[in-house]
């Protein structure tokens with residue numbers, strides 16, 4: 465089964481695959497990175513709807529899970545801390561990264 469969502473995309477300049485942003489960078493609307501092969505600046509920008517979705521997810525559910533994992537770490541509940549961190553990654557960071565993957569284009573500093 466082919467899935468349209470990908471973690472990484474191909475460089476629009478040289479076609480090298482595997483270009484993507486880091487898990488925390490995915491929370492931003494516009495991510496600028498460098499191609500690992502041709503070193504050209506490439507960017508990924510979320511649509512407004514996708515960005516609002518990521519914002520909403522990270523400021524409600526994400527903050528809640530982050531709080532749970534921090535409290536769990538402080539109280540020594542390692543299993544709960546690990547579970548909350550994993551859930552945070554799987555439900556917030558991963559979807560944000562997936563939304564960015566495959567939306568790469570050549571960086572244009574004048575786009576704004």
Ligand SMILES: [Zn+2]
Nearest residue numbers: 475478499502
């Ligand atoms: Zn490239």
